[in-house]
Amino acid sequence: MTALNSTHDPALRSWVETANLPGADFPIQNLPFGAFERDGEVRTGVAIGDRIVDLQALHEAALVDGDAAIACAAACGGALNRLMALEPRYSGALRRALSALLRSDSPLLPQVQPRAAALLPRIADVTMRLPCEIGDYTDFLTSLHHTERHGRYKGLADPLPAAFKSLPIAYHGRASSLRVSGGDVRRPHGQYRDAQGHVRFGPAPALDFELELAAFIGRGNTFTHPIAIDDAHQHIFGYCLLNDWSAKSIQWFEQVLGPFLGKSFHSSLSPWIVTAEALAPFRKPAPARGAGDAAPLPHLHGAFDQQHGGLNVELEAYLSTAQMRAASTAAVRITRTHLDNLYWTFAQMVTHHASNGCNLRTGDLLGSGTISGADDLSRACLTELTNAGKDPLSLPNGETRTALEDGDEVIFRARAVQPGAVTIGFGECRGTIAPAFDASVSSATSTTVRSEAHA
Known part of the structure; x- marks a missing residue:
């Protein structure tokens, strides 16, 4: 586990002034990694305030050296x-630089x-x-309240x-339909x-959001070789927000082996990887099990993980309907x-x-799976918020919802908080429900594509 170091100093301020604003997602203590398209080229960068450090430009400017230079070159x-x-010391060196x-x-x-201007384009x-x-x-099912x-x-x-x-229940999801935050969800x-x-x-007819956090694997493991519980943290590079969009009507009918077409049509990720190192100040003990619950089997029960396996992260979901946006009403x-x-x-x-x-x-x-809690506000999908459609969700403008309608936009936000530390954010994960394609038009288009492919 990464120890606290100079990059976590709460007194640090940046000369990029937007990084110092109260509530900024990307203060200098965060420095999350992402990828972006600039002038027709996809590049990698690090967020600071409303700017991105272009790592390719940084590499070409030779402004970092040693392990940081090796990491910067690898990121291009x-x-x-x-x-x-790479071993975590390289990304750590780049973070310090x-x-x-x-x-x-x-x-x-x-x-x-x-x-x-060349090094720091605007995110916008x-x-x-x-x-x-x-x-x-892989998507897990790890909230007791959501599952129950x-x-x-x-x-x-x-x-x-x-x-x-x-054990943590999971199913193998569809990587090809993962998409970055923004745009339409068909x-x-x-x-x-x-x-x-x-x-x-x-x-x-029943489309839903599911509010999750997701972890990116950094270094993998050799085939046939398991990962010890107290070594597992070293394999996580960082985290992002995940909207595991769910067609509940499809999912509940088809689910025998597990979710399939009710999930594989689209999953949205926030664009920035908040690194495990950035989250070091927000580590906490693993959540306590319920009274009477047995401890996990030894291979899932590590002293280190029990002491440091939790994260002090708060997550929120917002809803904006087409009618609300037309009236300039906030989500x-x-x-x-x-x-x-x-x-x-x-x-x-x-x-x-x-x-x-x-x-x-x-x-x-x-x-992580849907992060639902015991109280009503912590229900992290519309199915739970409406008790499976029995109690429609009432919105301030008089609209109601039992499922997402075309034109609805869902926005996720999250922040890591800890007394004495500078709060850091994950950026937004958002998507807007677009109407289904006309099936007859889709069939005609598919036939045309097949014909052209064989021509």
Whole structure:
């Protein structure tokens, strides 16, 4: 686990003034990594205030040396995988070098400021991309409250699966439909059972968001070699927000082996990886288990993870309807939750994933599952907020929702907080529901594409 160092100093301020504003997501204590498109080229960078340190430009300017220069060179090329695969000391060295360059009393300021336009484009002037190549995506189910509620909605005699308190339950998601925050989320077609019990195929009538945090694997493990629980933290490079969009009507009808088409149509990620090192001041003990719950088996129970496996992260979901935006009404917060509402730590997820010898690889993504808590506001999806549609969600403008409608925009935000530390944010994860494609038009387009492919 990364120890606190000079980059975490709460007294640090940056000469990039927007990094010093109260409530800024990206103060100098954060320095998250991402990828962006600039002048038709995808590059990598580090967020500071409303700016991005262009790592390719930094490398070409030779403003860092030693391990930091090695890390900077590895980060160039449009994806962060090569940097993430290095030993943590390299990304740590780059973080220290960037902190030294960007601090308000930096001795290198006369060299850096004249090059600021090339080195530090505005976030608003670029297009964000996925930060790395994601080969595999696994989504977990680790909130007891979310799991138990959904079991009750489905009418299960025992709403909590028998294995839930023994291991972190998960399914293998679809990496190809992961998308960076922003833009449209197309309502999918699929099979579902209507109110009369008939099986239909068409646009999914019950579309939902699910508020999650996700971890990126840095260094993987060798095939057949498990990962010890107290070593698992060293395999996590950092974290982002994840909206695991769900077509509940499709999912609940099809789910036998696990989620499939009800999930694989789209998943949204916030563009910035907040590193494990940046989150060091916000470590805390793993959430306590319920009274009477047995301790996990020894391979999932580590003294280090129990002492430091939690994170003090608060998460929120906001909803903005088309009618609200037309009236210039601000998005309304509908969920506020905390990472303490997970029953399992991320280290336990990593260790369980690799416990059968499965090899995790650099860039793999592990979703936490929906982070729902016990109280009403901490319900982290619309299905829970409405008790599976029985109690519609009332919005300030008089609209109601039991499921997401076309034109609805969902925005996630999260902040790591700790007394004595500078609060850091994750940026936004957002998406707007777009109407389903006309099935007849889609079929004609597919036929045309196939014909052209064979011409």
